[in-house]
Amino acid sequence: MRQLAYGxxxxxxxxxxxxxxxxxxxxxxxFCKCVLELYVNEYxxxxxxxxxxxxxxxxxxxxxxxxxxxxxxxMLWKWKNCPNAWKGQYTIGHQGHxxxxxxxxxxxxxxxxxxxxxVACANNDVNVLNQYSLFDDIxxxxxxxxxxxxxxxxxxxxxxxxxxxxxxxxxxxxxYSTPTDEPRTKFKRFQESACKDVERTFDILQGxxxxxxxxxxxxxxxxxxxxxxxxxxLHNMIVEDNGFNISWLEExxxxxxxxxxxxxxxxxxxxDVREHxxxxxxxHNQLRNDLTEHIWGLPPxxxx
Numbered sequence: 001m002r003q004l005a006y007g008x009x010x011x012x013x014x015x016x017x018x019x020x021x022x023x024x025x026x027x028x029x030x031f032c033k034c035v036l037e038l039y040v041n042e043y044x045x046x047x048x049x050x051x052x053x054x055x056x057x058x059x060x061x062x063x064x065x066x067x068x069x070x071x072x073x074x075m076l077w078k079w080k081n082c083p084n085a086w087k088g089q090y091t092i093g094h095q096g097h098x099x100x101x102x103x104x105x106x107x108x109x110x111x112x113x114x115x116x117x118x119v120a121c122a123n124n125d126v127n128v129l130n131q132y133s134l135f136d137d138i139x140x141x142x143x144x145x146x147x148x149x150x151x152x153x154x155x156x157x158x159x160x161x162x163x164x165x166x167x168x169x170x171x172x173x174x175x176y177s178t179p180t181d182e183p184r185t186k187f188k189r190f191q192e193s194a195c196k197d198v199e200r201t202f203d204i205l206q207g208x209x210x211x212x213x214x215x216x217x218x219x220x221x222x223x224x225x226x227x228x229x230x231x232x233x234l235h236n237m238i239v240e241d242n243g244f245n246i247s248w249l250e251e252x253x254x255x256x257x258x259x260x261x262x263x264x265x266x267x268x269x270x271x272d273v274r275e276h277x278x279x280x281x282x283x284h285n286q287l288r289n290d291l292t293e294h295i296w297g298l299p300p301x302x303x304x
Contacts, residue, residue: 003028004231007210009217029223032230040229042249043236046137047113051247052146052158055107058246062108063194064298065173065291067148069158070107071198072114072134072172074125077102079224080215089120100221102228103128105160106201108194109246111239115232118225125165134160135171139275150290157278159287161195170283173291183296187288190295205231208238 002008003024010028011021019027047055052069059068082090082098090098099121105114116132137143138157147156159173166172175191176184206212209231216224239245277283 001031004209004211004227004234007212007214029226032226035230035233036226039233039237043233043240044112044115044229047144047247049144049146052144054247056146056148056158058108059194064190064295065161065194066150066294067155067158067287067291068173068194069160070105070113071161071195072103072105072166073163073195073198073202074101074103074128075202076100076121077117077212077224077228078215080217081219083219086120092121095121097215100216100224101125101128103132104198104201104232105134106198107246108197109239109244110197110201110204111236111245111247112201112232115229117228118221125163126167129166135278138171138278139271141271141274150287150294153286153290155283155287161191161197163195167279168281168284169278170280170287171278172284173288174284176288183292187292187295201235205235208235 002012003010009021010024014020014024017024047069055069056067059070060066076095076099078095079090079098079100087098090100092099100117101119101121103114103116103119103125104112106112114134116128119128119131133139143157145156146158147154148158149155155170157171159171162172162174164174164177166174168174173191175188175195179185179188211227212231216227218224218227236245240249
């Protein structure tokens with residue numbers, strides 16, 4: 001725990017704890033494996049339809065964004081002991097040292113709903129999104145049914161707020177790059193303010209687990225991945241223990257996700273059709289226009 005919380009080296013407390021460096025490293029790896037095995041299905045599960053409804057309600061109340069599930073972004077973790085043979089693919093020009101990409105989706109309460117780690121830093125946010133698709137359930141027709149309506153137009157899937165590097169998909173909402181009128185300027189201000197939820201989550205992780213501020217010392221990506229996923233699970237546990245979580249755990253769904261009626265299977269359309277809808281830029285533009293009108297009509301007391 002000292003290694004995780006303070007980022008100390010493994011043999012710093014060998015005299016006090018009577019534990020050699022190798023044993024300390026082994027204990028750290030064993031602890032992270034145990035946390036993942038016991039709690040990954042509980043504290044890193046995908047949102048159900050009831051979870052989505054609560055996220056819709058909270059994000060509309062706090063940010064004015066109806067249909068918002070959370071915000072998505074990536075951060076970089078420096079890798080100190082990267083093998084020499086891999087340094088080329090894990091090093092990006094403006095960094096000058098090996099780093100690994102961590103992608104996360106967080107809601108207003110800083111709960112992390114999605115985490116993906118292990119991609120070489122030579123990739124950008126879009127490559128990471130394509131390598132581990134966040135929208136597999138929608139493509140396979142297994143996504144919970146949680147529609148929402150804006151300006152009389154109904155949308156089937158919620159969306160995640162993203163910055164300018166992400167593509168124009170119907171499930172990703174970007175701000176206007178150069179707003180030309182007051183409604184678009186207001187929408188840009190609301191979107192950029194709400195998009196800081198995930199950045200705030202990254203700051204909390206780095207402040208709570210100082211090892212993230214240090215360079216990663218393990219020699220393999222798998223060990224780094226276990227450590228980082230352990231951070232995510234412990235962070236979600238702390239959010240729940242403090243009572244800040246928007247949605248609470250529904251334990252019966254952990255065992256019966258496939259049979260539960262809250263998980264609606266929609267296989268009336270092919271996978272290609274559903275994937276095209278996810279990547280449809282026209283739906284993105286229509287949704288952004290509806291959101292712009294909705295936010296423009298909000299009362300002044302919701303100004304960010």
